[in-house]
Amino acid sequence: MTNEFLLAGFGGQGILFAGKLLAYVGLYAGKEVSWLPSYGPEMRGGTCNCSVTVSDDPIGSPLILEPSELMVMNTPSFDKFIGTVKAGGMAFIDSTLVDGKTDRTDIKCFWIPATGLANENGLKGMANIILTGKILKETGLDDMAVIEKALAKVIPPKKANLLDANLKALKLGMDA
């Protein structure tokens, strides 16, 4: 079993952080993982994406051109990547921010108003975590003990007070 996640949005939305969380969930679930960011002169406000592979087998290419799971948090990324999702794959779309539609019927699209949900629940800035929760649920990487361990690892010590809010966001996403 191999999951090839492509996460995309604007810099500052927590795309790389969400990718790191997925990678640590994979690592603590005993799988092979790789995390590859796009890097370039563009930073805050520019487009940003990252490739995360979680697999039972050793990972060849860490670069994902045809994701099995796509998470998008802005319209340019949606337009750019929705066509690249593997047939039978899934797309997780922040419908608060993405203005678009697709006629693809060979993939499963989850339109989740993640940014709206975050704002309504006092979780401003955690739309990325809400979407990640949904991804973990739908891909079966949803062992809560593993997820909590991964979350504790990726949240920097200085922000440890945000652990509960992140957990709340994850659960909100899982039930969305």
Next chain:
Amino acid sequence: MAEKSLMKGNEALAEAAIRAGCKCFFGYPITPQTEISAYLSKRMPKVGGTFLQAESEVAAINMVYGCAGSGIRCMTSSSSPGISLKAEGISYIAGADLPCVIIDVVRGGPGLGGIQPSQADYWQITKGLAHGDFHVLVYAPASVQEMADMVAKAFDMADEYRMPAMILADGLLGQMMEPVEFPDVEIKMSDASNKPWAANGHKGERKHNIINSLYLQPQELEDKVVERFKRYEDLKANHTMAVADYCDDADIVVVAYGSTARLAKSAVDAARKEGLKVGMFRPVTLWPFPEKELREATKNAKKVLTVEMSMGQMIDDVKLAINCSKPVEFYGRTGGIIPAPADILNKIKEMGGNK
């Protein structure tokens, strides 16, 4: 052993350098290797070492020259244009027979080029790094774990053979995160205690040592160079490294190094799933090039395919190793474009990969 954690290739390399006894780092920032400097700027002072951001790449490599002369394990890192600037200093270090480790996290070129991954420095690093008759050891990791493992190896070999050792990585390996663990390494020769040549103060107890690369008497210089090349011959005979997968029955053997080997391996695995007889050969040392290992891996092959993130540079060494005894084709992308495994697979099929 400690639990594995995720680290960027650049950071894993930096941590491994400290664990290998590197006591001094001299650098100058450049994408995509800056995480090495950033990491060491935090860690080096905590282990009693020296981190120094020099005023330029040229200054940094000359600080390495001086530090290496005192017998202390030291390192510098840069990316392509910065390595060109360091070239003169590297030649002096080689000419003075000093050990050090130099990291090149390659980006697209020539000129300032771009900042995305590339392998277009192969010729420069393995053949024409700077003036004079000399080589440096070159290791090409293909994973974050290898970024860590090869630093320790590079320090040991540099000390043993008294020559610079380089790690040739690229932006992809430097920036990606993978699980990594740091085995307890036995540090050999990390200080000057067993380096009788070191210029580290003689306290009037021995004859002073001279570190120099200037020999005005031709015979003396020729003798020096010939002695150095004898060491190179020993390296060629005993210290090449390569990984071969499914080569025994392969009609086509794909040759690729570093991160490109990862991409090529994905294509080779896909080809095997379709029943195509394709093998994979990955040189781990680029100098010395694993010639005999490649000859062995390709002895039953009909064709060879070299894949690189350049216009084709390592392909020269592939042809030389097999003495052009069979066709060697090339597929590559350059300028920071990463070759897609699907495109490599297409090339394999175009070459007539048979079931």
